[in-house]
Each structure stands twice: as structure tokens, then as C-alpha cells.
Amino acid sequence: MSGQRVDVKVVMLGKEYVGKTSLVERYVHDRFLVGPYQNTIGAAFVAKVMSVGDRTVTLGIWDTAGSERYEAMSRIYYRGAKAAIVCYDLTDSSSFERAKFWVKELRNLEEGCQIYLCGTKSDLLEEDRRRRRVDFHDVQDYADNIKAQLFETSSKTGQSVDELFQKVAEDYVSVAAFQVMTGVCASPASLETSSRPTASGPLHELPDSQTEWC
Numbered sequence: 001m002s003g004q005r006v007d008v009k010v011v012m013l014g015k016e017y018v019g020k021t022s023l024v025e026r027y028v029h030d031r032f033l034v035g036p037y038q039n040t041i042g043a044a045f046v047a048k049v050m051s052v053g054d055r056t057v058t059l060g061i062w063d064t065a066g067s068e069r070y071e072a073m074s075r076i077y078y079r080g081a082k083a084a085i086v087c088y089d090l091t092d093s094s095s096f097e098r099a100k101f102w103v104k105e106l107r108n109l110e111e112g113c114q115i116y117l118c119g120t121k122s123d124l125l126e127e128d129r130r131r132r133r134v135d136f137h138d139v140q141d142y143a144d145n146i147k148a149q150l151f152e153t154s155s156k157t158g159q160s161v162d163e164l165f166q167k168v169a170e171d172y173v174s175v176a177a178f179q180v181m182t183g184v185c186a187s188p189a190s191l192e193t194s195s196r197p198t199a200s201g202p203l204h205e206l207p208d209s210q211t212e213w214c
């Protein structure tokens, strides 16, 4: 597998205004756009090439619209995703309820998709701790339950944004390596918590002969 290219489909999900687009902007372009809020319509796609060890990994990121009007469309975009970044706003408890909705959907319909919970806008808490509306320990318990990883990020300052996407890529590469070694498909969670890998469908499709899929 050494030196080969790996492509990973990643989907961003979460209530409108939680900051999904801003997270992608910070990661891909290292910038935070100020100005009037513009809601995403449908979805937007961007790819970013990065390294994990000696592998070149391309993250294909689908940024979905958070508005419930586009809910049916978002389902189209998470199909076949290998990782989902489910966002909620740390200053808005209703956004965490919406995140749970997406987690339920993914767990029912996309078994092979690894979930990353992302609490956004952590800079607002730096300014005033009282603005926190979603308790860190409650979410950590929930994340442990659903075998998800938890990050708290700020697209404004960049806090933990690179770490989040790096972890998505690293997890995927370790799953792919495990599969090549054993011929068995597994999720990152099952690799961490169990010596018995979970059988699931193929991780993703091969777009060309250079790409390493399982």
C-alpha cells in the first residue's frame, strides 16, 4: 500500500448556521470569511490532498445544506460516505438535537461510515464561558456510546480544525491497511474497541488503477 493514493468521501452534516461551510473553508483555504451569512443551497464539493505517513490521501468533502428544506438532498450526499463530520454549535442546544438526528440516520443507513462529532464556534466560549449550551461531558458520553470521536473546533481561530480532518484521514488509512492485511472490512471504532472486526460492505469504489480501495 506504501506510496499509493487513497480517496475518501467525507460528508458534513448538521443544522443550518452551525458552521459547516466555515469549517471546510478554514481547512481547505485556511481562511474565515466574514460578512453576511450565506446559507448553502443543496451541497458543495471540494477536494483536498494531504499526507498520512507516506500515503497521499484525497479527502472529497461534501458540504451539505443544513436547512431542513434540503434534508432529502443531504441523504443523497451521505450515501457511500466513509466519514461524516456531524456538526453542532456549542452555543445552541437545539443544534445538538439535530446532530443526534443525523447520527441516527447514519447508523441506520450507512453502516460503514465513521462518525466524528464536532462542536463548533469554541472561540465564542473563550470570550464568555456562559455561552456554552452543550455540555462537553454529556457529548463525550454520547460519543462513547455511538463509538464516535469528539472535537471542539473554531473556524475563526482555526482551533482543532486541521486535527479533525487529519484524524479522519488517518483513521481511514488504518482501516484500509487492516483490510489489506486481513481481507476483512472494519470501521476505525471496531479496530479500537474490538479484536473482532465488523464485517461491512466495500469501503469505496476504485476510480482508477492507482487508487487503493477495499
Ligand SMILES: Nc1nc2c(ncn2[C@@H]2O[C@H](COP(=O)(O)OP(=O)(O)OP(=O)(O)O)[C@@H](O)[C@H]2O)c(=O)[nH]1
Pocket: 014, 015, 016, 017, 018, 019, 020, 021, 022, 023, 033, 034, 036, 037, 038, 039, 040, 041, 064, 065, 066, 067, 120, 121, 122, 123, 124, 153, 154, 155, 156, 157
Ligand atoms: N465566532 C464564530 N462564528 C462562526 C464560526 N463558524 C461559523 N461561524 C459563523 O456562523 C455563521 C454560519 O456559518 P456557516 O459556515 O455558513 O454555517 P453552515 O452550517 O454552513 O450553514 P448552512 O449552509 O445554512 O447549513 C456565519 O455567520 C459564520 O461566520 C466559528 O468558529 N466562530
